Amino acid sequence: MWDPAAYLTYGDLRGRPFHELVARVPAERPRRVVDAGCGPGNLTASLARRWPSAQLEAFDSSPEMVEAARAAGIAAEVADVGTWTPKPDTDVLVSNAVLHWVSGHGDLLRRWARQLPSGAWLAMQVPGNFNAPSHVLTRRLAASERWRSRLASVSLRGADAVDDPEDYADLLADAGCTVDAWETTYVQPLHGDDAVLEWITGTALRPIRAALADADWDEFRGELAELLAEAYPQRADGTTWLPFRRVFVVARTP
Template sequence: MWDPAAYLTYGDLRGRPFHELVARIPAERPRRVVDAGCGPGNLTVTLARRWPSARVEAFDSSPEMVEAARAQGIAATVADVVDWTPEPDTDVLVSNATLQWITGHADLLRRWAGLLPSGAWLAMQVPGNFDAPSHVLTRRLAASERWRTRLADVSLRGADAVGAPEDYADLLADAGCTVDAWETTYVQRLEGDDAVLEWISGTALRPIRAALADADWETFRGELAELLAEAYPQRADGTTWFPFRRVFVVARTP
């Protein structure tokens, strides 16, 4: 289960890559704009403002997120990106921080590029920080003697969860698209105690939270908090710097 409130704790920081991605889509009057993996819908509403004449389609695999999106006035539906197929009039397809959850999403991108109409825009961004201390320490703790049995069925993503910008550029160029691919590392300023732990609790730690009872979860969090505090020391002013790499691609179909 997703917790929309937890996800929105750092809403401004989580939204920045989305806005920078969409700013690179020069579509003028698209017929249909799709937000694939819309989350709580706080960013989907900006697509309707950007292209007011377009039909905006939004979906997410999480019923909790879809419910939150509908509360924003968005006609969102529950659907899985793996099974979803674009309508013939889909001129803009945006996938924001979603495809990193999908094993083999390169094949999905290739399929979408082949199904979108001529001259359509396919834009996506994914986190590229799976080899950062936040994720490495989480995997290391989960694999430790104390936790590995209880977390044996939990699959945590490694550095191969996403590709490099040139990987996606090659993939979509081979599909005949014109491609703009890049990466950005945001040095994010997080406030409060255990700020990095709170950040990843809303996303990367979800599978661990789902696998542990409440008491075990609090113990795991406490042990991870100590590791993260050493890797990401808190400044005297109570803030913490959290470097976060993102990978972006905007492609236009031939």
């Protein structure tokens, strides 16, 4: 389950890559604009403002996120990004911080490139921080003797969850697209105690939270908090810097 409120705790920081991604899509009058993995809909609304004459389509696999999006005025639907197919008039397809959850999403990108109409725009962004201490320490703790049996059913994503920008560029260029690919590392200012732990609780730690009872979850969080505090020291002014790498691709179909 996704918690929309937890996800939106850092809404401004999570939204910045989305806005920088969409800014590189120069579509003028698209017929249909799709937000594939719309989350709570706060960013989807900006697509409606950017292209007011377009038919806006939004979906997410999480019923909780879709409910939040509908409450925000977005006509979102529950759907699986892995099996979703673009309609023939889809001129802009945006996938923001979604595809790293889809194993083998390179094949999905190839399929979308074939199915989108000529001259359509495909824009996607994924986190590229799976080798960062936040994720390495989480995987290491989950695999420790104390926790491995209780988390045996949990699969945590490693560095192979996403590719580098040039890999996506090759993939979509081979599909005939014109490609713009890049990466950015944001040095994000987080505030308060255990700030990095709170950041990843709403995303990367979701599978662990789902697998543990409340008491075990509190223990795991406590142990991880100590590890993260050492890896990401808090400044005297209460700020913790979190370097966060993101991978971006904007492609236009032939």
